[in-house]
Amino acid sequence: MEKTVDSRIDPNSVRKIVSVEASQAVAWRVFTEKMGTWWPLAHYKIGQANAVDAVIEPHVGGRWYERGDDGSTCDWGRVLSWEPPFRLVLSWDISADWQPDATVQTEIEVRFIPDGDTVTRVEFEHRHLDRYGARRDEMRRIFDVKGDWGRLLALFARAAGA
Numbered sequence: 449m450e451k452t453v454d455s456r457i458d459p460n461s462v463r464k465i466v467s468v469e470a471s472q473a474v475a476w477r478v479f480t481e482k483m484g485t486w487w488p489l490a491h492y493k494i495g496q497a498n499a500v501d502a503v504i505e506p507h508v509g510g511r512w513y514e515r516g517d518d519g520s521t522c523d524w525g526r527v528l529s530w531e532p533p534f535r536l537v538l539s540w541d542i543s544a545d546w547q548p549d550a551t552v553q554t555e556i557e558v559r560f561i562p563d564g565d566t567v568t569r570v571e572f573e574h575r576h577l578d579r580y581g582a583r584r585d586e587m588r589r590i591f592d593v594k595g596d597w598g599r600l601l602a603l604f605a606r607a608a609g610a
Contacts, residue, residue, distance in 0.1 A: 460584065461575040462592045466601040468568045469609035472560050475568040476533035478608040479558065480504050486607035487600065489514065494546060495522030504538070506530060512538050523548050528555065535559050540574065544583040554579050568608075572601055 468475045478486070484501035493499035497516025502524075504512045510527040529537035538556045543549040559571040574597060580587045591597050 458575075459588065460578040461573055462577070462588060462597060464572040464598045464601050466570045466572070466598075466605045467563065468570055468605045469566065470568055471566060472533050472562040472568045475570060475608045476536075476560050479560075479570075479604060480506065480532070480536060482607070484515075486603045488603065492600070493522075494524065494542060494548060495520060497522075504536075506532075523550075525553075525556075529557075533560055544580050544587050552579055570601065570605070572597060 487502045489499035497518045497520050499514040500517045501515040512525040513521045513523045525539035525541045536558045540554045541550045554576045557573045561569040563569045577584050
């Protein structure tokens with residue numbers, strides 16, 4: 449069940465929490481190794497080609513990208529912290545115009561916290577939205593409500609719990 453944390457405390461971040469019916473190890477694996485199975489690539493993509501997979505390379509400095517059906521790739525960001533199965537930090541290098549832009553460098557932190565043996569609390573934060581400048585509030589609204597990280601996390605939780 450998704451629960452949104454009040455992020456009015458910090459206008460430069462969006463926070464979401466989801467409870468996943470899976471162990472910490474499974475939740476981590478589905479999020480980091482099987483993103484293409486739950487991320488709605490037909491609609492949430494950046495590249496020109498039809499996206500067929502979303503990939504996080506499993507190490508600090510690794511790429512986070514989509515793979516197109518023509519073999520092309522389109523970078524979304526980089527791995528800033530890789531601490532399996534506890535914590536992942538990624539840069540989100542997508543501009544307010546939905547184009548790859550390595551200068552944007554907002555950050556996404558995902559924490560996987562065991563809640564017993566078969567449930568994992570996943571805490572998600574997209575921060576440094578001030579790096580969007582005058583478009584910060586627009587992007588915050590998209591990430592929090594319109595495009596909604598919460599919707600993506602619900603898809604993830606469903607896949608991890610299956």
